[in-house]
Amino acid sequence: xxxxxxWAALTGPDTRRLGADLLERYAEPHxxxxxxxxxxxxxxxxxxxxxxxxxxxxxxLAAWFHDAVYDPRRDDNEERSARxxxxxxxxxxxxxxxxxxxxxxxxxxxxxxxxDADGRVLCDADLAILAADGPTYTAYTTAVRxxxxxxxxEYFVIGRADVLEQLLGLxxxxxxxxxxxxxxxKARANLTAELAALRTSAAAxxxxxxxxxxxxx
Numbered sequence: 397x398x399x400x401x402x403w404a405a406l407t408g409p410d411t412r413r414l415g416a417d418l419l420e421r422y423a424e425p426h427x428x429x430x431x432x433x434x435x436x437x438x439x440x441x442x443x444x445x446x447x448x449x450x451x452x453x454x455x456x457l458a459a460w461f462h463d464a465v466y467d468p469r470r471d472d473n474e475e476r477s478a479r480x481x482x483x484x485x486x487x488x489x490x491x492x493x494x495x496x497x498x499x500x501x502x503x504x505x506x507x508x509x510x511x512d513a514d515g516r517v518l519c520d521a522d523l524a525i526l527a528a529d530g531p532t533y534t535a536y537t538t539a540v541r542x543x544x545x546x547x548x549x550e551y552f553v554i555g556r557a558d559v560l561e562q563l564l565g566l567x568x569x570x571x572x573x574x575x576x577x578x579x580x581x582k583a584r585a586n587l588t589a590e591l592a593a594l595r596t597s598a599a600a601x602x603x604x605x606x607x608x609x610x611x612x613x
Contacts, residue, residue: 399432402439406456407488414484421464429539430463434525438462441521448572449517454494457485458501458518468543468611474506508566508613516571520579523569523613526586527579533586544611553598556611560591563613 403415422432438459446452461481465473478499485495497514504515505522525536544552563569569583570576 399436402456403460406453406460407485407490411488414487415460417484418460418464421466424466426468426543427466428542429536430466430543434463435459437525438518438521441524442517445517445520445572445574448513448574450513451494451497452514452517454497455501455514455517455521457481457490457498458514459521461498461502462505462518462522469546474503478502510571520570520572520575523583524575524579526563526569526583526613528582528586533590537590540611540613547611550598552611553594557591557594557598559611559613560587560594563587564591 399419400412400415403418404412407414419432422430422435439456442452442455442459449455458481461477463473463477464480465476467473481499481502482495485498501515501518504510504519508519508523510516510519525533528536541552547555564584564587568576568580570579
C-alpha cells in the first residue's frame, strides 16, 4: 500500500488532498533525514508496536503529523506540527477529542517524554533509528548534518554533542517493553560511539566564539 493509500485508510478517501499536502511537506528540498522515508519507517514501526497502543490509529495519524512542519532553524516545529494536525483533522470526520489526542501525541515528540501508552509507541517509533546498524546509523547522522548545513562545523559539534548527552542521560530511551528489549542497548552503543567521535573532533578543532546550534534527533 503506498503512502497516500495508507493515509486514506485512516481518514477516508475524501481526504486524499490532505494526505497529498502532507507528502509534499515531507518532500521539501531542505529535508535530508526528516523525509517520506522517515515517515514510512515510523509508520511501519507503529504497526509493529500497535498491540502496545491504546488507539493505534491515533498513533498512526500522529506519525503522519509529527514532522509535518520541519525547519531546522526553528525550535517550535513540534508545536507548529501539532497545530497543523488540529487544523487539517478538523476537515475530516475524526472526532474532535481524537484529533486533540493526535495533536497531544505530536507535542510529546518535542521531549520524547511520553505521557500515555500511545505516546510511548510514537516516541519509540520515532527514535528507533538510534538503534540502526552501522551503515544506516552513519547515513542518518550524515543526513542530520546536511539539514544543519548552515551551521559551522565547530558549533554543530557542540550542539549535537549536547543532544547526545541529553539522550544518554535519559533513564529510558525507549518506553514500550518490546522496543526497550530490541533497541535500547544498540542505541546507547551508537550514541556513545558518535559522542566519542564528536569529542575527538572538538578537541582537534580550533576554539571559537558564538552560540552553538542544537541539532535534534
